[in-house]
Amino acid sequence: MILKLEPQTLANEFSQLGIHPASEAIFLHKSEIVPLKILNIRTPAANIIKQEMLACGGDCAIPAGCVVCAEERVDVILLGTYKHYARLLEKLTQMPYFGMAEIKRELTAILDAPIPQTILADGRTLNYDKMLVMGILNITPDSFYAGSRVSQLEQVVERAGEMLRQGASVLDIGGESTRPGSDAVAAEEEQKRVVPVIKALKERYPASVISIDTYRASTAEAALAAGADIINDVTAMEGDAAMSDLVVDSKAPVILMHMRGTPKNMQQNCEYKNVVTEVAAYLLQRANVLEKRGVTKEKIIFDPGIxxxxxxxxxxxxxxxxxxxxxxxxxVLLAASRKSTIGSVLGGVPAEERLEGTIAASCQAVYAGAQMVRVHDVQENLRAIRMLEAILCPSHI
Structure with a gap:
């Protein structure tokens, strides 16, 4: 009898087999093909990397015209285990040409990346050894999901307390709907909605971590003064030029989200050649704006903007x-909770019937190694997440 094994089960299988403990990491590094995509490198470099990966026992996919240098720059896809990449990095060390040094630097960074963390301005740390859940509290009359709207202050405080008891690590407070086609509200009105709520939550739940969902620097500043800990900017600091200054000066972490245009017209800006690549490139570019001013990765969170x-x-x-x-x-934060894509996939169901689809998206975030999900239903999503984490890694129980 021959059995096919899942990569997630290998550590346990090796243990039961009785191998020497020092061998486990070596075998695990040989057990999984890790596909990597290198963007916009010089064609000679692509050809060399192709040959070197083959020599290492891995492989590399290149465009059909790459061999004759039909294009000056190309993208390539590497296929190898960590062992293959270790050999490739050794070879690249001896190749100070065609931009190989930068390729080696980026490969090293992505292969040796530590588990990320987020450091709040007060020194507290969000650790992501398990996925965290952010609970949504919309202080608006027109959010797309009526179940997330709360208007009375005491009602908000009670709802927040329920989310915290259910396991929410962060509470996200928003005073303006950014659903497709929505109109902006005045900054004064937005602040009138959110600032009293943040003050009340910090008074009742002083240990809570609060995110302010705004693209206005003035609202974010008022929210931070009221006790907010994180800025959640759907425009990745492009909506208000003062936002980057505030992030630098306040030392508060910022969530950078991908969007084109404004909520009013964004669905007219959906043309992509490769949406995943373009979203990643955009978020890296926005992070670079902050990093050039001394802001570290521990202060930056990515949101693809579903x-x-x-x-x-x-x-x-x-x-x-x-x-x-x-x-x-x-x-990385995935914010897909009850959104219209889920409704469409499930046959046009309304927001009130999209819980199961949301949980499926949260589970995919676990598989992808995301650090947080932003949801309306904390308990249901967190239970599904913890169950999947226990299946994938029993040591997390």
């Missing part, structure tokens, strides 16, 4: 390809 300037197919491609983001070394 439903923001993407159609159904593109949203599904992003969720499926989420590992392309989680491999970049930054914490």
């Amino acid at each position: 439903g923001f300037a993407k159609n159904i197919e593109q949203n599904l491609q992003l969720i499926k390809g989420l590992k392309s983001l989680t491999g970049l070394g930054y914490p």
